[in-house]
Amino acid sequence: MNGYNCVVCIKQVPDTNKVTGDAMKADGTINRAALPAVFNPEDKCALEAALQVKETYGGTVTVITMGLPAAAAILREALMCGADRAVLVTDRKAAGSDTLATSYILSQAVKKFSPDLVFCGRQAIDGDTAQVGPQIGEKLDCAVVTYLEKLELDGSVAVATRDIGTGVETCRAKLPALFTVTEKFGELRPYQMRLVMKHKNAEPETLSCDDIGCEAERCGFAGSPTSVNKIQSVVLAGGEFKEIPATDEGVSGLVGELIKDHTIG
């Protein structure tokens, strides 16, 4: 086997760790403009996994993202870390896609490259659904290995270590296979100076839904069975609040109260 053909699906997300006052509009919706757009953290781990495969066994790494043209920024980042090829799927028809439609469009894009291995981050920090990876895998009808922590390849078989919550599983997966990668896999390597210079103005190849043979009714709003009925900003339940002085007497009084109402003791 002459190296492995790897595809990595990545996403540009608003940095939900930086939500501040003006990030939420008065109506409870998100002011995306107020948040920096970043390379989704676990997608970086997915890229690292692919780059390690290329390094160890040879092959190529193609990164694919679906989004607005501005998402090219993370594709450039991926190239600067060592990805060989960057592809942007951008199309108005994709607007409003939920996880089902997104996974459909991405699976169509992935198929175009006939990869041996597909890597996705476990989940994106804007939605936290962890659905798109396994749904791409189902559509590719290949082996699906979620929560990947370690990976070795043995010809046409992947030997993977995955977190199953209650423990750690080692499994053998026949290629082609799709992996969702968690932060436990390890951090993405830094940019390589040489590649930074080479790719700083790189424009990715772009593909439309038609280019990858998507049926219109399976894309965007039309292809999305879920709809948002209501959005509320998080209102912290006020309830009763009592301030206790930070003194021995204050603390001792509180402990006494908790013993009395059988919360403790």
Added chain:
Amino acid sequence: MKNTQGEVWVFAEQEDGKLSEVPFELLGKARELAGRLGVKVGAVLMGSGVEGLAAELFAGGADTVHLIDDPELKVFRNKAYRHAMVELVKEENPQIVIFGATHMGRDLAPAVASALRCGLTADCTDLQIGDYEDKKTGEKFENVLHQIRPAFGGNIIATIVNARNWPQMATVREGVMKPLERGTGNGERGTGNGERGTVVRHSAHLEGVEIPTEVVEIVRRVSSVNLKGSRIIVVGGAGVGSKENFKLIRDLAAALGGAFGGSRAAVDLGYCEHERQIGQTGVTVRPALMISCGVSGAVQHLAGMKDSAKIIAINTDRDAPIFQVAHYGIVGDLNAVIPAMIKAIKNKGQDNG
């Protein structure tokens, strides 16, 4: 396609022939939803040699147990479980299917939804039956599943519906729904009318299906951490200051006979293990008492603990968001407050003899 008489289903996740608490939490919610809809609750039990678990599921609130017992299902593998579940849904046409948002549930549910081309909402914290009007088309839908979940790092709560492509599917966070109290289900916890549920056997339909993964080994985590089962939890945040100082958190927990955990910041700083992380990306807990020490209270953290019955917050910053969910607030240095608290607990304990 839309079967308004269809059952409300729970995926009864089992490992090594044992059910975790999750299916029982889901059954508690499923009973409520099925009650609103006037339909039955079904539990889907998959595995090899697992029929014996059906009684527990009846006791937990199931009317029907859909059993798929097949050697190929001995351990969870995406393709095998997905295929069996998809065929079962096609045969039985439930209206709602809920899964635990566990590693297994979050692996299986998306694949099943993808194959059935239906909607799926991840990590719900509540499910309700309600109506929905599509504002674009003006179409109205009655009695659909409102799937409620935090999104955007916990900054918003979204209600999602899937009004057209049924079944309506969701995964539900662990520790959020309440299992039925004993005495209210069908069996041991049962209504006492002696009625038992029905076991319906189904084929896994795996003849000729190639399963591309093989499980070589599973090493179960031997974990002494049981945050969800703890009545009292003491949580430390970045404000604890150092790994050494986290001993204060452990000591307070020990004095109270409770468990201890950390905020994401504390875990990232290496103060405590990842499995003790409380919050949206960690464990959701709602103990009788939570004592939060040096935790500022990022929304992601609050999402995982704000339903605790009593919350005491200790923080030097009067404006820390944690005080907004706390019932008792102590504005002060945890290095002084915690030792005072431990001392008070020990003294009061002696008073009570």
